[in-house]
Every structure is written in C-alpha cells, then in structure tokens.
Amino acid sequence: MEIEIQPVTQPKAHIEDETKLVFGRQFTDRMFVMEYDSGKGWHSARIQPYAPFTLDPAALVLHYAQEIFEGLKAFRRQDGSIALFRPKDNIRRFNQSASRLCMPPVDEEFFLKALKELIRLESDWVPHSEGTSLYIRPTMIATEAVLGVKPSNKYLCYIILSPVGAYYKGGFKPVKIWIADEFIRSAPGGTGEVKCGGNYAASLLAAKEAAARGFDQVLWLDAVERKYVEEVGSMNICFLYDGKIVTSPLHGTILNGVTRRSILQLATEMGYDIEERAMSVNELLEGAESGRLTEAFGTGTAAVVSPVGQLTYKDRTVTIGNGQMGELTLKLYKALTGIQYGQQPDTHDWVVEI
Numbered sequence: 001m002e003i004e005i006q007p008v009t010q011p012k013a014h015i016e017d018e019t020k021l022v023f024g025r026q027f028t029d030r031m032f033v034m035e036y037d038s039g040k041g042w043h044s045a046r047i048q049p050y051a052p053f054t055l056d057p058a059a060l061v062l063h064y065a066q067e068i069f070e071g072l073k074a075f076r077r078q079d080g081s082i083a084l085f086r087p088k089d090n091i092r093r094f095n096q097s098a099s100r101l102c103m104p105p106v107d108e109e110f111f112l113k114a115l116k117e118l119i120r121l122e123s124d125w126v127p128h129s130e131g132t133s134l135y136i137r138p139t140m141i142a143t144e145a146v147l148g149v150k151p152s153n154k155y156l157c158y159i160i161l162s163p164v165g166a167y168y169k170g171g172f173k174p175v176k177i178w179i180a181d182e183f184i185r186s187a188p189g190g191t192g193e194v195k196c197g198g199n200y201a202a203s204l205l206a207a208k209e210a211a212a213r214g215f216d217q218v219l220w221l222d223a224v225e226r227k228y229v230e231e232v233g234s235m236n237i238c239f240l241y242d243g244k245i246v247t248s249p250l251h252g253t254i255l256n257g258v259t260r261r262s263i264l265q266l267a268t269e270m271g272y273d274i275e276e277r278a279m280s281v282n283e284l285l286e287g288a289e290s291g292r293l294t295e296a297f298g299t300g301t302a303a304v305v306s307p308v309g310q311l312t313y314k315d316r317t318v319t320i321g322n323g324q325m326g327e328l329t330l331k332l333y334k335a336l337t338g339i340q341y342g343q344q345p346d347t348h349d350w351v352v353e354i
C-alpha cells in the first residue's frame with residue numbers, strides 16, 4: 001500500500017523552552033491515518049495534517065469501547081540521529097490487542113514503515129535536551145455507525161505524536177502507592193493483557209480515591225484471591241527481594257510490558273536472578289518491615305522506571321528501603337536510557353534508527 005503524503009499548510013509553533021513540554025498536551029503537525037472496511041481491508045493510508053476526525057454519533061467505539069492503543073518513544077541521540085526503541089514489540093502487541101477485541105490486524109512491516117516515515121517528516125519535533133523524547137501513540141477505533149454489540153465492519157487506525165519533557169526534571173521522586181483492596185483492574189479471561197481504553201476507564205475511580213488520600217498510584221491485586229500483586233497504574237512492577245528480582249508472571253491479567261521485558265533482560269545480564277512469581281501483599285509488607293524487600297519500582301515507557309518509596313494497604317503503611325530510589329533501580333534506569341539515547345552500545349538489537 002502506498003502512503004499519500006499531504007502538505008502541511010499551517011505549521012504549529014514549537015515550544016522553544018523544552019523544560020515546558022508537558023506529556024500529552026501538544027501534538028505535532030502531522031498524523032498517519034488509514035481506514036479499514038470489511039471485504040476491502042486497510043486502505044487510504046496517508047500522512048496528513050493533524051486534525052479532528054468526523055465520527056458518526058453511532059460509531060461503535062463510542063458505545064462499546066472497541067478501541068486499542070500503543071505507546072512508544074523516539075529518542076534524539078547525541079549525534080542528532082533519531083531512534084525508536086523496540087518498535088516491533090509494540091506493533092506485535094498492537095495486533096495481539098486487536099485480535100482480543102475482534103479488530104483487524106495491521107501489516108507489521110508496513111506499520112513500521114509508516115511510523116518511520118511519519119517521524120522522518122516530523123523530525124523537527126523530536127526534542128533535543130536530556131531526558132526528552134517524542135511520544136508515539138498508535139490507536140485503532142471502531143467506526144461503523146450502528147448500534148448493537150458486535151465487531152465493527154469499519155475501523156480507523158492512526159498514529160499521533162507528542163513531544164515530551166524529561167520525566168525526572170526535579171530528580172527522582174519515589175512514589176507513594178495505595179494497594180487497592182476494593183477495586184480490581186482485570187480478571188482471568190478478561191482484557192488485562194490488552195492495551196485498551198476500556199481497562200483504563202474502569203481504573204479511574206480507584207485512582208481518584210487514591211489521589212484524594214494523597215497517593216500517587218494504585219497497586220492492583222489479583223481478582224480471584226485479592227492477595228497477589230499484579231501491576232501499578234500504567235506500569236508493571238518489580239521488587240528486589242532477598243537480592244532477587246521478583247515480578248508478577250504474565251498469566252493474562254497484566255500487560256506484557258516492553259520495558260518490563262527489557263529491564264528483566266538487563267538485570268539478568270547484571271547477574272541478578274529473576275523470579276516471575278506471585279508475590280502476596282503480606283509478603284510485600286512484611287518484607288519491607290524486615291528488610292528483605294529492599295527496592296520496588298514500576299516499569300513503563302513513560303517513566304522507564306519509577307521508584308516506589310511507600311506502600312499502604314488498608315491502614316498499614318510501610319517504607320521501602322530508606323524511602324529513596326534504590327541503587328539497582330538507578331542502575332537499571334541508566335542502563336536502559338543509555339541504550340535508548342545511544343550512550344551505551346545496543347548489543348540486543350533493540351534500537352531502530354529512523
């Protein structure tokens with residue numbers, strides 16, 4: 001399929017002061033769009049000026065939430081070049097999400113080509129200062145205008161781009177986490193491992209209650225026993241427990257994070273043992289108190305790693321380590337961002353240059 005390139009007639013002003021870039025608030029001049037019709041497949045691929053869509057009020061996505069998305073970043077490297085981090089992993093996961101929600105797959109090679117072409121055209125929008133990047137948001141929505149619960153016969157797939165500032169501007173700030181004891185995020189057989197908007201809509205109330213109590217994030221427990229750690233907010237979670245890295249196994253109720261996978265690989269190479277196993281909330285709280293649990297951190301594209309300083313379950317609060325960012329957490333952060341920004345050699349073939 002050819003990609004039509006449409007001209008941009010009214011380019012937007014860039015935010016010159018890169019310390020003022022706020023995540024997800026500003027979008028670039030162009031977006032990639034393609035359309036799908038049953039019987040015809042994907043068609044009308046184009047890179048066009050960023051603009052609102054016209055959607056029929058009956059469009060299926062607006063009623064039954066047939067929607068998926070991805071999140072990855074492009075990094076400006078020291079020599080000025082631009083690189084993507086493991087984009088094929090994101091595109092593969094996009095198709096896995098599509099399959100679970102009865103949406104059509106994209107051609108993975110074509111999608112990567114379209115993404116690279118979009119970023120090439122928007123390369124001016126990839127910020128230059130340390131820790132900044134261009135956030136990439138591929139999305140697919142059901143657009144057939146008909147009420148009735150069924151898979152849509154029409155879809156829109158698009159990619160938008162947003163320049164983002166450094167996540168850790170004022171230094172690393174460990175987060176305070178509220179362990180949800182009333183709400184759950186996903187259940188076996190559900191859509192926990194799907195990157196879909198519906199999961200997030202269902203998580204808002206717990207996050208709102210956590211914020212009202214002064215917490216930064218929610219840690220979710222499993223839906224069956226309400227006992228085992230799953231993940232936090234929009235991140236996977238890892239613990240340094242008895243000197244080993246412990247993280248929840250991928251059994252369908254948590255997102256299979258690209259950052260999680262990369263961090264586990266780097267930690268293995270640093271000589272750490274990895275245990276993908278269920279960690280109970282009790283083991284976690286007691287571990288923090290006894291000193292067996294020395295570090296905890298979330299992993300995700302936005303923050304890379306996010307150190308956890310404190311955990312609260314019902315009325316019990318524990319501090320992890322000394323409440324500051326752990327040594328290993330920092331080491332893993334540096335190792336991964338070093339590869340992304342080209343300061344460290346990419347021995348895993350994770351980086352794709354634009």
Ligand SMILES: *Cc1c(COP(=O)(O)O)cnc(C)c1O
Pocket residue numbers: 071195231233234235236255256257258259260299300301302
């Ligand atoms: C996207 C996401 C993650 C992190 O995945 P990465 O590929 O590392 O960015 C973790 N949990 C949830 C619920 C997510 O949506």
